[in-house]
Every structure is written in structure tokens, then in C-alpha cells.
Amino acid sequence: MTEIPNSRHSAFQVLTGWLSLPASARLGVGPAIAALVLVIIVLASVFAPLYVPYDPLAMNAMSRLRPPSDEFLLGTDPYGRDIFSRVMIGGRVSLLIGVGAAVVSVAVGLIIGLVAGFFRAADGIIMRIMDSLMAIPAILLAIALVALNGPSLGSVIIAITVPEVPRVVRLVRSVVLSAREEPYVEAAIALGSSMPKILIQHLMPNTFAPLIVQGTYICASAILIEAILSFLGAGVSTEIPTWGNIMAEGRSYFQIKPGLIFWPGLLLSLCILCINLLGDTARDLLDPRMKKREG
């Protein structure tokens, strides 16, 4: 967007400028560890197909419920499938759902929120629809949406997205409502800037910082909701392993094969813990008002 020569600013300075970050912003030790753990989990999941020893779907009646060994790192499940392969491949889908739901709900919420915040005529109608969506419990709504669209990956992402959108809309709308009263926005009106230009160039950048924070929380909760949906049998079909449906299947074998729940559960918890920790860090950096006073 900025074509005006900007030579004396590095990309980092421009980024911190856009997010109104203090120049001295630094990552603490806790968040750094969280970032490291998260990066390892993400890389391990993304590149899982390259290194997992077995096809996660290949059943083998000869090797059911094997204990961990050199052959099967974490043992096998009741159908003789390698748990390690399944958990790593399953992470791919779980993370995809988390990131996908976060991106889609932030994008959709941003557009609706901008419109609601800027056009007073649209505001009343949009916000009442959002209120009614928020009145329905998220899980219930998600189950209904999956039931409606069938248990595919896309429909699960949509099912998780829809209940999250109103929250994003409200956030964006509130930012726009306060930003549009800023004199620089009024100056832009006086300078004859068109409504779309004001909306996109002046108002939208104000929403980025809170949206990054909100996005991380949605990502974490989406991974969790996917697991819940799978556990309830309303998630992605069992042909695609996810942390959620691996745990769901392992439920009845918990007594003899706790690893079926333990390993995907551990990765899921770690993942959510790290994402939330990074979200908190982002919030502290981007919104100094929320930060606890030091000392």
C-alpha cells in the first residue's frame, strides 16, 4: 500500500509502527519457549508424511494393540494401526482446522465488523443477527452445522467458524466505532477521500493488533472444539485421523491402551497452552492497558 519511498525504515520498524508496538518490544523467556515448542509441533506435523513409518490408515489384524517397541514407537491401536504415525498425521489436520478456523473467522468477522462499524444503517441489522448467533451455545451450533453439511474437513471448519464470527465482529466494530471519531478520519473526509478508502486505509489498520490476539485464541479454541466434536462423533470422518477422533476411538480401550488418549491429548494440550501463551504475550505487547503493572 505504501508506494511512497520509505528508505529509512526497516521492515521490522514498519511492522512495529503499524501495530503501534514500542520499539523496545522483546520476547520474554516463557513466550520464547512456547514459540519454540509450537514451532517444533507444527513442523513435525506438517512434515509428518515424510517420516512416519506406516500408513496411518493401514489396518493389520496381526499386530493389534502392540506395546511400544522398536517396530511401533508408541504401539498400535485395536485395528493394528501405528499410533505414532496416526498422532503425527492427525496433528496436521487438527492444526489445519485450528489455523483455518482462525483465518476464516477473522477474515469474515473483519469484513462484517468494518461494515457494521462504519455504516450506521447496516449496524443495527448486523449486530442483531450477531446477537442471535451468540445466543446459541457454540458447541450446539457447531454440531448442528456439521449434521447439516456432512462430516467433511471443510464443514468442520465452517462449523467452528460460525460461532466465532460474532465475537470478531463485535471486536472490529468497537475498534472502528472509536477510530472513526478520530480527527484524522474526519480530516480524511474533509480531504474528499472515498468511503472505501477511509475504511480500508484509515480504519482497518487499527483492527490488526486486536485481531492478531483474537486470532490466536480462536486458533486454540478451534483445535479444542474439533477434538470435542470428534469425541462426540460429529467431527471429521474417521478416515482422516485427527487428535480428536484418535482420542474418541481410544476411549473404550483406555484401560488397556492409555497411550491412545495420552499422546494425542498431550500434544493437543501443549499446542493450546503454547498458542494461548503467545496470544497473551501478543496482547500485552499490543495493548499496554491490559498489561499488569511491573514491579
Next chain:
Amino acid sequence: MQFKTRDFSTASRVLKIRKLEVGLAGRPRAEKVLKGIDLDIRAGETHCLVGESGSGKSVTSLATMGLLPKDALEVQGGLIDLEGFEITSATHAQMRELRAQRIAMIFQEPMTALNPVLRVGEQIEEVLNMHTDLSQAEAKKRTLDIMDQVHLPDVQRIYSAFPHQLSGGQRQRIMIAMALVLDPDLLIADEPTTALDVTTQLQILRLIEEMQERHGTAVLFITHDMGVVAEIADTVSVMQKGEIVESAPIRELLTNPQQDYTRKLLTAVPNLKPRPARVVAEKAAVLDVTGLDMTYGGSGWLRRSEGVHAARDVTFDIAPGRTLGIVGESGSGKSTVARCIMRLIDPTGGEVTVAGTEISRLSRRQLQPHRKHFQIVFQDPYRSLNPRWTVARSLCEGPINFGTPKAEAMKHAAELMELVHLPTDALDRYPHQFSGGQRQRIAIARAVAMKPDLLVADEAVSALDVSVQAQVLDLLDDVQERFGIAMLFITHDLRVAAQICDDVVVMQKGAVVEQGPAGAVLSNPRHDYTRSLIEAAPGRHWDFANFRALDRAPAAQGATS
């Protein structure tokens, strides 16, 4: 002009500050915020601390109260002695006791200093309950008594009112009552009237004076307004960059300042004498406002509500190259008129003609091509530029909207920077890298970039220090002369209006009460309200820039037939 001439050499010394140094916490080598300040205040004396923003006035007062922001600032040397008690080494408990009993403070914004969810009477009483052994009944009696002393009307009712139910002046009275209820030796007032209208300001200044006489309190009064200083000070200290550059009795300081900085500060203060009238151009008016009406609210969705009549039947016009000022107190509707003319809000009635086009009823789309004819400069330089945009981008926004190619707009932006006396290499920087005055220059450049016929300045210099204010006023004058722009200047400050306006419109409660040439209105006001405004202007008989009394005091001898 009557100055205070009381002699305090025999009075006991209440506050003694010696070589006070305040610096950034934990960084004793960094540049100090206060660089060794000496200050003496005696019982019954009013000592004014003046200086521009950032000069260390407030830090001095906070250090005296022991209220320096923890982890940010700390006392790094010197002593603060309150009647023999050394404040810099006091414990928290000692300070807490001291703050109520012997030093009290009032702040600029009484709304934020009072607790919004407690009744104001209870808040005063709380001070008594904390620090005295009075019974409930006695405490209440004393509270009502002090409220009576600060001239609050109907004290029984106000006792049980919440802060938001009171006016700004009343809230400040409550603050003063709270500060003085324990009869402290020293009252620190940090810009206590800056947020108030002039007429209220005068009342509060009188009140502080009266309370001071009654209780014999020493007052440390912090302000940036030389007019206020002239009204109330016995002695004055001028601060600059953490140092006291000059300290003298009021008359001496105003008639014979010793330091260059004091001179510079005083020379920048505009006086109330209207500027020499300029020749009336025989040109058609650029802006013609007829019967402008604005009602906020009004039509409810389900039931009709009253609405607020913020402007009624406002009529005036401005010729090219001339400046018309709208003056009035807060809530008088002056900003509403400006915003209606800019079409930032849609007026509910009347006509606004700019450069020959009636714009009050045009739709957004129809209005767009006419926008370039009228531009606005806002009050707050910190919020009127997009913080995420470089100066160049802000300056180019308008011209590009009207079809100027980017390269040409950039070239023009560089010329504009020279026009407003800023270096052209500043184009690549962001607003936060500039001072308030510089930002206001950029905002003016942005407005001028459109080559407008009309420039609306909505309190454009009110947030600036007085020396910067003078520079920006000069710049506006310069721009006006060079391009022959008509200017609508909204201000609450009569001095500024006197200095820059050819014509003046006085507004009260949404209606125009008086209008005419600045000379006539300001030196011979016909309406009572105008007269009360002028009479309330502090230090109005003094010509600060020339270190003498005004040869002809404006107003006063008005048409009081």
C-alpha cells in the same frame, strides 16, 4: 492593572526546596528532569510556577507531594522542607498523614480526581474520618461548613450528589473543599482552571484567593497562562527545561524581566487589544452561512425526543483574505457550526454557501467535488494525523483524491513543507517523531495542499504552548496572505481572537448574541454576555508583550446604559 504587592518577608516559611534534582529512576547518569531547583513559599503567599509543557512544573509539584510515579522518576538530590519536615526521606505512612493535614493538592480535571460512584459529600467526609477523631455528626457538620465556604449553592442537596451531576466549576469547588477541609499549610494547584470556561475560571481563582486569605494557606499555583499569573500571583518562578530561570515578585517580572527566556515567553502572549483593522475587500463572500440550524437527536425511532438545539439561526459571511472568529464558552455551539460548514455533520436547517455552491443539502457523492474548496485544521495535533502514515502520505492524500498524479503531489508536498518551515526530509517520517507544534504545521500544510478558498481552524492553537501558538498563528496569517484564503477561526480564547480576527461572532447556548468587526465587539461590547466574557479574561489590562499596562483597557467602560 492591580498587582498584588503584599510583603511576605516576615511571614513564616512554609515550603523550602533546595537544589532539588529529579531524574529517571535507576539512571542517575541520565539527564535530569529537574536540575537543582530552589523554591521558597511563605505563609499566605501565592507562588506561581509558569513554563511551557515539559518544563518540569508538574514534576516539581508531584515531588513536593511525594507522588512521583514509582519506577519512573525519583528524587536524586536536594531537599524539600515543609515547615521543618524533610519530605524526600519521609516514609509512606508519614507522607500519607502529611498529605491530608499539611499539604493538599487540586488537579486540572476534577471529574477524574473525584470518585464517580461516591457522593461528593461522603468523599469530603472520608478525609475527615481518615485523619481526625470527629464523630459522624461533627464530620458531617464540618463538611457542610466547608462546602458552604466554597460557595456551593444548596449544600444539603449537593452533599448527596454524584460528581457527574455537578458542573465543572462545582466539581472544582468540591475539590477545593476537600483539599482545604483539614486546613493545610500548603495548597498545590496544578492547572486547576485550565479545563474550565473563562467565567468559571475567574470564580475559581477568586475562590482560591478568598480561601487563602481566610485560612492563611500558602499556595503553589502551576499554570501556563500568563493572564492567570498576573491575576493571582504574589511571586513567580519561570521554569524552562527543568530549571528555574527567573524568580521575582509579579510586578517586577512583568515590567522588567531579566532573562531572555522570560522575555520570549511574555512576548508571545497575545493581548486583548484587537489587531488593526484590515481593508475590507469588495469581493463576494467565500463563505455565506444563512440561518444555520442544528439539532442533535430530535427524532427518536419509536417516540420523538426533544433533541439538543446546538445552533440556531446562525448567519454570517467571510470575504476572501479575511478572518472571522467564533468565540464562546464550551457548549456554545461554535464547534457545531464549524462541523456543519465542513459537512462532518449534516445541519438540520439553513444554508451554507462555499465558493458559490450551496452545500448544506448535497449528498455525500454530490459534495465530493466541492470538498477541495474548504478544509479544516483540528485542535488536537496528536490525533489529527494518522499515526501509521508518513507525513508525505498524509500530505498527498487530498490532492491524489482529486486526480493529481502521485509524482506531482509529492513534489507539491515538498514545497508545502518549506512553506510551513519544516525540513523536506521530514516527509518520510511518522507523526510521532514530531512535536505538537510541528504536527499542527503538518496539519495546516495538509489543508493548504488542497488550495482551499476557506480554511476552518477549530481551536487550532488551543492545545499548544504560548510561544508555539504565536508561531502557528503567524503561519496561518502568512498562509492567508499568500493565498488569499478566507479563514473561520473557532476559539474560546479572546486573546487569540483579538490577535487574528477581522470580525468576531460571539455565541452563547447555540445562538449568536453579538457580531461585528473585532475592534468594535472586543473593545465596545454591547451584549452582557460578551462583556462578561471579556471581563473574565485574566490579566486583560496588561500588555504582556510590551511589559506595560494596556493603554486603553478593552471593554469595562462598555455601553452599560
